[in-house]
Amino acid sequence: MLKKERQAYILHQVNLHNKVLSSSLCTEINVSEDTIRRDLQELAEEGKIIKVHGGALSHSFNEVSFPVNGVYSQHQKRVIAQKAVGLIQNGMFVLTSGGTTIMELARCLPPQLRATFISGSIPVILEYMHHPHIEVILIGDKISKNSKITVGSEAIAKIKQMKPDLCFLGTNAIDAEHGVTDNDWEVVQLKKAMIESSKKVICLSIAEKINTIQPIRVCGLSDIDVLITELPPGSPSLNVFAAAGIRVL
Amino acid sequence: MLKKERQAYILHQVNLHNKVLSSSLCTEINVSEDTIRRDLQELAEEGKIIKVHGGALSHSFNEVSFPVNGVYSQHQKRVIAQKAVGLIQNGMFVLTSGGTTIMELARCLPPQLRATFISGSIPVILEYMHHPHIEVILIGDKISKNSKITVGSEAIAKIKQMKPDLCFLGTNAIDAEHGVTDNDWEVVQLKKAMIESSKKVICLSIAEKINTIQPIRVCGLSDIDVLITELPPGSPSLNVFAAAGIRVL
C-alpha cells in the first residue's frame, strides 16, 4: 500500500467516523504503529485532521453539536455493522439493499478485504467506491428519488440472474409473526428478488424495529438465515427468532 | 515496445486501477525500473498522473485539488451548459456521459423541464436526482472507480437497446483530423455505443481541448451533429468543424 493511499484512507475514515484510533488503524492497514503515527502527524500538519493522544479527530468534531438521536442510533448501527462485517470473506459476492444501516456497514469494511459488492442504492454505492480493493457492481434501472435506489423490472431481472454468497438487508420492520415488512412497494419487490437469489440472507435491524410491522410483506422468518441486532445474542426479545431457526448475532 | 505505447499502457493502467506500482510495471513491460521512472515523471509533468514514492496515482484520486483551474474553467463550462440546455425539450429522452461539463449541464437544467435522463455516471446521476420533474434512469454494470461511471458489456448492451433523442458527450479531446479521442479504453467503448444508439450526438468541449489528441479514438467528425464550446460560433478555430457539416453553437 502506497503512503498516499494510506493517508487518503485514514483521512476518509476520520471524516467518516469523526474519530480514529491509531491502534485500530495499524491492525486494519497492517503497518507498525509508528507509521500510523507519522501519517497522522503529517495529516495534522496539513491541517486535515486534529491529532490527539491515541488517535485523531475530524476537524468538524468540535464545531457542531450532534443531533442526539442521530448519534445514538448511529452508534447502534455501527455495532450491527461490526458484527456483519465478520461474515464477509475474501472473494465473496455480496448483495446489499440500501438504508443507513447498510451505509454503516459499507463504512466499516476492513481495507484489506477483497470482495465484490452489488447494490442499486446510490449512497451505498458511493461508500463502496471509496474502498481500495472492492469491486462495485451497480444495478441499473429507474431511480426512485425518495429512496435513492434503482427500482423496476430491469433491476429485478438483473438480480435474478445472480447468485451472490451473501445478501444484507436493512430492515424497516421485523416481527416474529409477520416476518419482515416494509412500506415501499417497489423496494419490497426488489428485496424479494434479492432474497430469492442469494445463498444466505442476513437481516440487519436495530432493536427499536424488532416486533414492529409495516404494511407490505417482504418475507417470512424462514427465509432469513442470520439476524443481526445491536443487542447481545442471548437477549430475551431475540429468543423467538432463534427458536425459528435463525442464527442470531 | 515503443515509448509512446508504454506510456499509453501506463496511463491506461493508472486510470483503470487508480494506482500503479513501478515495480510491477517494470516486470509487466519488461524494462528497467529507470525507464518506468522516467515515463512516470514525464506523465506527471504533463499532469496526467500523480507520481508518488513507489509508483503513481490517478488524478481523480485527490479530486479536491483543482481550486485554480476548477473555478476558471467552471465558468466556461457553464456557458457551454447554458447553450446545451437550449436543445432539450419537454418529453425528450436524453443520454449523457460523465465529466465535469455534463455536471454543469445537470446543474443548469431549468426546474420546469420534464424529460428523462439516462446516464451511468454516479456524480451526474446525483445531480439529476435533485431535479423535481426529471425521470432518472441509471445504467448499471461494474463501476470504474476513477471515472465514477459504469462500464462493461452490460452497460453497453443496455445502451444499445435504447434510442434516445439526444446524446450529450463530454469530450476530453477533439481534433479536426482525428475526431474525438479519449484515454480510457472502457469509457471509449461506452461512448461509442452511446453515439451509435442516439438520434442526435452533441459534443461539449471547452476550447482548451480543441485540436488536442488522446490515445484512443471515440468517433470521427461525421458522427457528430452538434459541437458546443464556450466560444462564439463564428470563431476561426471552429470553422473547420462547421465545414465538416457540424452545427456549431
Added chain:
DNA sequence: GTAATTCCTGCAAAAAAACGCAGAAACCTG
C-alpha cells in the same frame, strides 16, 4: 500512586529515486 499505553528520539535496513555515463538505436542532413 502505579501500571499500562502512547509518544518521541535516534538509528538501521530496505526500498526507491536521482545522477552520471555509455552503448545502442533512431533521426536528421547534406
Added chain:
DNA sequence: CAGGTTTCTGCGTTTTTTTGCAGGAATTAC
C-alpha cells in the same frame, strides 16, 4: 549513404525516503 546528432535505455553509484525497532519520556487510566 555516410557522418553527425539526438534520443532512448540500462547499469552502477550515491542520495533520499520510508519503515520498523528499541529504549526512555510523557500521558492516561485505574
